Amino acid sequence: MTTTPTSPTDAALPPRAGRRCHNVLNSLHSTHYFSPDVTQEMAKLGISHPSAVNFAVRAAALGAVGAGVVTATFYNYKHALVAEHVPAVWQTASPEDVLAARLRAVDTTLRRLLGEELIASPEMAEAAELALRATEACSRSARPLYSAHADLPVPDAPHLAYWHAATLLREHRGDGHLTVLLGAELDGIEALVSHTATGKGLRPKWNFATRGWNQQEWDAATDRLRGRGLIDGEGELTEDGVALRRDIEAETDRLDRAPYEHLGAAGVERLTELGTVFTGAALQAGAYPADLFGKA
Template identity: 40%
Template sequence: MPPSPTLARRFWQSFEPVHCVTYFTPEPAEVTRALGLAKWWTGYFAGRVAPLGPVGGPAAAALFFAFSPAKTGHALPEAWRQVSPEQVLRARLPATREALDRTLPADRAGLPRLVELLELAVTGCGFEGRPLAAAWSAVPPPDDLLTRLWLATTVLREHRGDGHVIAVAHADLTGLEAGLTHVATGDVTAEVIQGTRGWTDEEWEQARRRLVARGLLDRGGRLTKAGGTLRRDLETTTDRLAADPVMLLGESGVAEVIELATPLSRHLVDTGVFPLPNPVGVPRP
């Protein structure tokens, strides 16, 4: 019997803050600035697509369609004029390791077993229609456990994220419209989503009107009954599309990952490294 979607979601939430250390600590940003990428968002997008090569604006907009095409389209051509994807990857991996070493709790007795389980879970991922996850899965892991931990969490979360893009597109939503429905759940604020994703007030308002016209939002920006159903279906589909690594581990393996990863992630939340609320919409595990 396949695992429940709730188990797939708990699996992801248990380690997502570990992956996100690379976005919320200074070390990765400092190394990309040293390479010539002065703007934080340029380093962010270059860092996420580095294993794919010199991705340009239209492809970036497709990969990151939760973001404004103007934001992604500006960042990546600018990045590749300064540095190669290989240079970005070589710089960010050790910088992320340093950030993890500094921010994770001192007690890491379960780390070897956690890495073993997460790397096993990666082998259960199918990469059809999942370009970011596929590219990161091809990055050879070094010997140190912290970088292996981060790479495994990266493949798993990009596998889920790519699946979420598939689910959103199948629901006939744009990335911006999906963002508005996410805000309407109350899990994340409009300020966080609009501010980080780069949408203008006009774009935001146009998307809101489209969702009202479809009967998914009311005029106050709240989910209608149909909108609530669509949002639940969207999350359920995302969980289902992320279930392959969970099925490979089985319920006992996933429970062990959650047991080992949760203290690490909670430490990152409780020490302020991973903020609440956050643009991902991840709660404290």
């Protein structure tokens, strides 16, 4: 399938165009973290604990690494939780077996959420081509999760190639985002607390369930942010807090601009349009828990 040629010399990208494109791609990529198909495939390998499943499927591209590497690259998980499952999980299943199981589960998940018509559509093939083109400009430097996933082969099926490209773009932005969080002097749980306070992050109960933190630790992090003038007495972001989160996203955009500049304005617009259709279908099919995001 042919698409409109694009290049870095196209018209300049509109503000936050790359972020919007990333968001719709990442929203489809991330459905597998909540998919029963992943749970079933991993159970066949003998991995059943939800945290072990999560750490294994995302870290497998790195190889049979230890807890320290996972904590460092995931950033906002409590190390004690990671150490409960890593590296022990690799004694149950090899990273290679986990990666194969993950891809099988993603195939099943996308077919269930999107339906065979969208899976086999020319638009899916077009989106895969555009997303893969964007990844050509990704950088490996200081981006361990992106770089590890970039070593994996591109699947043949267009919907899996699209998901693979979305994974690369997600991890590329994510690795850069961690650099920005370090520069802002936010540790893992402080990053979560401040993100949740924007109303766009996971609700505290989901952070406790998936990241390993507890209410006491959450409250202590909130107090530290309050001491920096970033959170007020009601747990809301202050003006300085709002400005910090805005600056974090803007700097993340800057570090992540290369793939979208490479794709060009027309390509980014088209990929965002196509990705919005796919993500919308997945959301309509109940891809995420209804109470996943929010402040309370």
